[in-house]
Amino acid sequence: MEILRYTAFGSDPEGGNPAGVVLDAAGAGEAAMQAAAAGVGYSETAFVVDPGDGFLDVRYFSPLAEVPFCGHATIATAVAHAERHGTGRLRLRTAAGPVTVTTDRAADGTVVATLVSVAPRTAPLAEADLAELLAILGWSAGDLDPALPPRVAFGGAWHPVVAAATRDRLADLHYDMPALGALMARRDWTTIDLVRRESPTVFHARNPFPPGGVVEDPATGAAAAAFGGYLRELGLVTPPATLTVHQGVDMGRPSTITVTVPAGPDTGIGVTGTAVRL
Structure with missing residues (x-):
């Protein structure tokens, strides 16, 4: 190959x-x-x-x-x-x-790609699972943003969405990797989508990824699609909406994901980005 x-x-x-x-x-x-x-x-x-x-x-x-x-x-x-x-x-x-x-x-010759996800959906994040997740992360209930309630979101794979109340809380990421991997394996979660809302259309994200054998994913398109569906389903954006998700900054690999949220509860979420040959 x-x-x-x-x-x-x-x-x-x-x-x-x-x-x-x-x-x-x-x-x-x-x-x-x-x-x-x-x-x-x-x-x-x-x-x-x-x-x-x-x-x-x-x-x-x-x-x-x-x-x-x-x-x-x-x-x-x-x-x-x-x-x-x-x-x-x-x-x-x-x-x-x-x-x-x-x-x-694009005008500069760069190839830009936009995927449209499968129909997204969300599910409740059980209180026991949230408590275990927060304990593994070293977060408390006071670290959460009440305007973005915890949920499990799907856009091709399942990701708990947990919103930090401050950018400093999001920046300080230390966790027990084996313990989080075990919890994620039990619940069939792919990454944990930790987010912080900067403005109505700009977000910062970090995605722990023990199932992939890495501490953190620097850009997670599947989680971005799931997150777009989460925001639409909970009425936290007014579609059609275009969002920007910054990820990877805290780990030295800055990434920019553009998320397009169309109207309609069963329509897929658009995720746009470029790619560079290594």
Whole structure:
């Protein structure tokens, strides 16, 4: 397999979230994909197979396990495909459901990709789970922003959304990685979406990611899609809305994710970004 390496949601190799991309994984079994992802060592690697029916089948693997959907690896895959085959619209078949991605070139020649997620939804975050999560993070109930209540949100994968009352609280991230990984495995959570609202349309986020074998993800497109759905479902934005999520700043890999929230409770959330070849 030819493994390409890109960083998504960043404008240069020092930012964004690195992802592996295999544009032709035909004939590769699950064990081979898992081994390749472990060898790459990034939080996700995407494996693409073209069955010839108008869709591209895509599977995503962290170094430790397969995940149903990954936003930053999808953006990286779309940009890599556009650089090889030209810009346009791709229809992806993922374990989470169908996802469309559109690529275009900006005035400076950069390829910009926009994915539209599966229909998002939210679920209550049980009080016991929230208490355990806060204890692992070293947060208290007073550290939370009451205007953004805790929920579990889905946009292709499940992510608890927990909002910090201050930017300083979000910046100070230390946690028990094995304990959080165990909790997430029990609940089938992909990352923890810790957020801070700067303004009505600008947010900061950090995403602990023990299931991927990393302490923190510098840009999480799937969580951004889930978060957009969360904001719409709870009436915390007025759609149509365009949001900016800054992630990775506190870990030295600044990333920018643009989230488009359309009207309609069952419509997918748009997630836009660039990707740079490494």
